[in-house]
Amino acid sequence: MVRAFELVHGRFKSIVRTPDNIKLYDYNEEIIKNLPNSSFRLDLFKEYENMAFPVWKRLNMEGISLPAKPPEGEFITNAKSIDECDDLNIIKEYDFEGSDRKYVLLADIFHTSGVCFIGDGEVSVKLNKDSIDTNIFIVNGNSKIRRIFDGNFRITNSRFVVKRNSKLYLEDLSFISDVGIENIFFYLEENAVVEYNALNVSEGKVAEAVFVIGEESSKMVINPRIASSGITDVLYFSRSDIGNKMHVNGHGVSASNGKIIFRGIMDIKKGAVSGDYSEKFHTLLLDENSTFEAIPSLYVEEKELSAQHGASSSPIPDDELFYLMSKGFELEESKVMIARGFLLDVDFSQKAEYFVKRLLK
Amino acid sequence: MNDVRRIKEAFESRVVERLDTEYEVLIPGLNEDVVKEISKVKDEPEWMEAIRLNSLEIFKKKKDPRFGPTLEEIDYDKVVAYARPGAKKTRSWDEVPEEIKEAFDKLGIPEAERKILAGVEAQLDSEVVYSHVKKVFDKLGIIFTDMDTAIRKYPDLVKKYFMKIVPPTDHKFAALHGALWSGGAFLYVPKGVKVPMPLQSFFMVNLPSMGQFEHTIIIVDEGAEATYIEGCSAPLYGVHNLHAGVVEVYVMKGAKLKYLTIQNWSKSVFNMETKRAVVEEEGIMEWISASFGSYKSMVYPSVILKGKNSHANVISVSLTGKDQHIDAGTKVYHIAPDTTSTISSKSISMAGGWGVFRALLRISKGAKGAKSSVECTSVMMDNESRSDTVPILEILEQDSDVGHEARIGRISDEEIFYLMSRGLSEMEAKTLIIRGYMEPVIEELPLEYAIEINRLISMEIEGSIG
Numbered sequence: 059m060v061r062a063f064e065l066v067h068g069r070f071k072s073i074v075r076t077p078d079n080i081k082l083y084d085y086n087e088e089i090i091k092n093l094p095n096s097s098f099r100l101d102l103f104k105e106y107e108n109m110a111f112p113v114w115k116r117l118n119m120e121g122i123s124l125p126a127k128p129p130e131g132e133f134i135t136n137a138k139s140i141d142e143c144d145d146l147n148i149i150k151e152y153d154f155e156g157s158d159r160k161y162v163l164l165a166d167i168f169h170t171s172g173v174c175f176i177g178d179g180e181v182s183v184k185l186n187k188d189s190i191d192t193n194i195f196i197v198n199g200n201s202k203i204r205r206i207f208d209g210n211f212r213i214t215n216s217r218f219v220v221k222r223n224s225k226l227y228l229e230d231l232s233f234i235s236d237v238g239i240e241n242i243f244f245y246l247e248e249n250a251v252v253e254y255n256a257l258n259v260s261e262g263k264v265a266e267a268v269f270v271i272g273e274e275s276s277k278m279v280i281n282p283r284i285a286s287s288g289i290t291d292v293l294y295f296s297r298s299d300i301g302n303k304m305h306v307n308g309h310g311v312s313a314s315n316g317k318i319i320f321r322g323i324m325d326i327k328k329g330a331v332s333g334d335y336s337e338k339f340h341t342l343l344l345d346e347n348s349t350f351e352a353i354p355s356l357y358v359e360e361k362e363l364s365a366q367h368g369a370s371s372s373p374i375p376d377d378e379l380f381y382l383m384s385k386g387f388e389l390e391e392s393k394v395m396i397a398r399g400f401l402l403d404v405d406f407s408q409k410a411e412y413f414v415k416r417l418l419k
Numbered sequence: 420m421n422d423v424r425r426i427k428e429a430f431e432s433r434v435v436e437r438l439d440t441e442y443e444v445l446i447p448g449l450n451e452d453v454v455k456e457i458s459k460v461k462d463e464p465e466w467m468e469a470i471r472l473n474s475l476e477i478f479k480k481k482k483d484p485r486f487g488p489t490l491e492e493i494d495y496d497k498v499v500a501y502a503r504p505g506a507k508k509t510r511s512w513d514e515v516p517e518e519i520k521e522a523f524d525k526l527g528i529p530e531a532e533r534k535i536l537a538g539v540e541a542q543l544d545s546e547v548v549y550s551h552v553k554k555v556f557d558k559l560g561i562i563f564t565d566m567d568t569a570i571r572k573y574p575d576l577v578k579k580y581f582m583k584i585v586p587p588t589d590h591k592f593a594a595l596h597g598a599l600w601s602g603g604a605f606l607y608v609p610k611g612v613k614v615p616m617p618l619q620s621f622f623m624v625n626l627p628s629m630g631q632f633e634h635t636i637i638i639v640d641e642g643a644e645a646t647y648i649e650g651c652s653a654p655l656y657g658v659h660n661l662h663a664g665v666v667e668v669y670v671m672k673g674a675k676l677k678y679l680t681i682q683n684w685s686k687s688v689f690n691m692e693t694k695r696a697v698v699e700e701e702g703i704m705e706w707i708s709a710s711f712g713s714y715k716s717m718v719y720p721s722v723i724l725k726g727k728n729s730h731a732n733v734i735s736v737s738l739t740g741k742d743q744h745i746d747a748g749t750k751v752y753h754i755a756p757d758t759t760s761t762i763s764s765k766s767i768s769m770a771g772g773w774g775v776f777r778a779l780l781r782i783s784k785g786a787k788g789a790k791s792s793v794e795c796t797s798v799m800m801d802n803e804s805r806s807d808t809v810p811i812l813e814i815l816e817q818d819s820d821v822g823h824e825a826r827i828g829r830i831s832d833e834e835i836f837y838l839m840s841r842g843l844s845e846m847e848a849k850t851l852i853i854r855g856y857m858e859p860v861i862e863e864l865p866l867e868y869a870i871e872i873n874r875l876i877s878m879e880i881e882g883s884i885g
Contacts, residue, residue: 067773067805070487070715070744328802343817352812359828361799366826371814 079110131189140172156241157267246276287314310341312348474587474597481591569605603633667698684712700726720751724758739772748777768804
């Protein structure tokens with residue numbers, strides 16, 4: 059299993075902080091018996107049953123609760139359902155820690171829906187209902203995948219395996235009104251290339267963790283765009299090999315008492331020579347009570363590389379506001395226009411604009 | 420050698436005993452009796468003994484930090500909490516014990532500069548053994564003395580500031596410090612006084628398993644200015660030493676303090692020091708540090724920008740070498756409006772060492788107009804080492820401007836080869852590159868300290884090449 063922190067160097071060790079726990083209503087074995095592939099799920103349940111729910115320091119999960127039964131999301135997609143997947147062992151093969159192991163296992167064990175795609179081509183996935191789901195995408199060739207979620211509650215895992223020399227363009231648009239826990243794992247084989255544009259709009263509490271493992275000469279570019287009037291906590295983790303390129307270029311807009319937490323972990327092991335790594339994130343704070351936190355970290359054991367990170371925040375620059383107001387726009391109108399431009403600077407589908415407008419209304 | 424053996428036997432037996440050696444009092448272990456004994460030996464007022472006993476109770480309940488290096492190797496029962504050297508306080512350089520003079524020699528302080536060391540507080544183990552405050556300081560009303568004297572002569576002043584910004588409840592090592600503190604310096608600079616020369620102190624651990632818990636308080640009153648230089652060192656012992664000093668700095672309205680540290684603890688020392696400054700309106704605090712030594716470190720000098728328009732400048736360089744795990748950085752809290760800070764860190768990892776830069780920058784709600792810039796650069800000299808960077812930014816005020824950037828610098832074999840092809844040895848080439856890299860800190864230091872740092876760099880490179 060891929061874990062975010064491997065804090066060991068020779069005979070030295072560092073402490074890996076474990077979150078405090080919270081007692082929540084939890085699902086049990088009885089629920090599994092009524093779901094497909096129950097033996098596969100029961101096998102995972104052995105690890106799950108003794109684990110507690112985390113209460114994160116920055117994204118306090120107190121007050122959230124699981125629905126009485128796992129909600130049945132309804133996917134509209136041209137891909138297969140997860141229950142029709144030929145080999146669910148891919149889930150075990152590409153296993154990862156995510157934002158917290160408890161939630162990764164929860165989605166893998168108690169999912170009621172999800173998508174399974176193997177091959178190349180264009181895939182679209184829409185989901186407008188609350189959901190606990192797990193998804194597998196094995197990309198072999200050139201593929202474009204567009205996914206949209208619009209709902210109150212979602213706990214989800216996605217695993218993307220991008221085969222040797224393959225290319226993937228992935229777009230995720232998400233609007234979460236209440237609770238979202240999204241764990242995404244990318245495994246890039248040799249020379250694989252991925253461009254990932256993600257718009258995450260939230261009025262509630264969202265924890266998203268993106269894990270990337272890259273084989274030799276693979277390349278990944280992530281352009282996260284985050285708008286939050288709730289609390290959104292995102293983690294981008296990568297562990298790299300020779301000649302990797304890994305770039306995260308994030309924009310955030312924190313509005314209406316919102317809070318954005320950006321975490322970056324670049325774990326560069328000995329031998330990952332000639333790599334090129336960067337992560338940067340800038341957040342606009344739209345009003346007096348909006349906040350931003352950032353922990354962009356680098357863990358490096360290789361000297362032959364280029365690695366950098368940056369994080370910053372500011373209100374909307376006065377000169378930009380003044381310019382728009384001089385053209386006849388009201389103050390609030392000007393703020394929204396600038397924030398929209400800041401979030402929608404990458405080539406998203408039309409739905410993206412609707413999500414942003416809804417939050418900044 | 421006999422003395423060392425007797426000392427070792429003493430702390431292994433965990434019995435409080437007095438030895439008739441060059442050390443008058445030797446107290447191993449950690450319990451109420453030891454704490455009371457220290458207070459009694461030092462003839463302290465009741466309020467100080469109460470602080471010690473309260474701190475001990477807090478220590479018993481505190482757990483190890485939930486981040487940073489593992490600390491299970493520290494055996495608190497074996498730490499020698501207090502040892503007073505036989506040397507008496509002296510007021511002339513000639514009377515200073517030879518071993519302390521030798522330590523200054525090793526630091527590379529030139530003979531001519533020693534005359535200036537009249538302003539030095541040199542601490543061997545727990546007690547200040549050399550104290551000569553220049554007459555000019557007396558004339559200006561500057562109080563610069565050891566903490567024990569300060570408690571006797573200025574009890575109200577000490578009581579007002581002692582463990583107020585680093586309370587024993589802060590963390591486990593602050594509590595330990597509160598129970599066992601010994602020695603340290605007290606500096607008060609009156610309103611409007613600009614101290615004409617840098618004030619200097621030098622701390623040294625000189626016993627196996629010795630705990631060094633010096634407490635330093637600096638108060639720079641309104642409109643005053645001072646520069647304070649702190650050096651620290653310890654010989655290498657087969658057992659671990661523990662350093663858990665505390666420095667509390669108060670920079671009053673319009674005042675300025677520049678605090679420079681040259682840390683060269685031996686590679687058997689756990690360095691768990693806490694340094695914190697609170698800065699009032701228009702005040703300026705500068706922490707400038709160069710770190711070379713210790714076995715494991717957790718040191719994060721902090722600044723609380725409490726007054727409007729106050730400023731913090733933190734510059735640090737560190738060199739982490741063989742058998743070292745150094746977790747260090749800084750914390751800056753912007754509480755008031757229009758406060759500004761710059762944090763600049765440079766670290767080098769080599770010969771298998773593990774260097775971690777950790778920073779916390781918090782812009783509190785209400786700190787309108789706050790501006791901060793955090794920058795750190797790390798260089799790996801080889802692939803046996805490790806370099807981590809973990810900054811935390813907490814921006815709770817919209818009207819603020821904050822930027823952070825970090826990068827892993829690259830010194831390739833080709834660069835070293837190029838210099839070697841011009842006739843430099845490998846050691847000279849690496850030393851030259853590192854000196855250039857550390858220039859921003861070195862240029863802030865008085866000449867003798869710059870020389871010391873250059874020597875330390877050469878020694879570390881020499882050690883890494885073998």
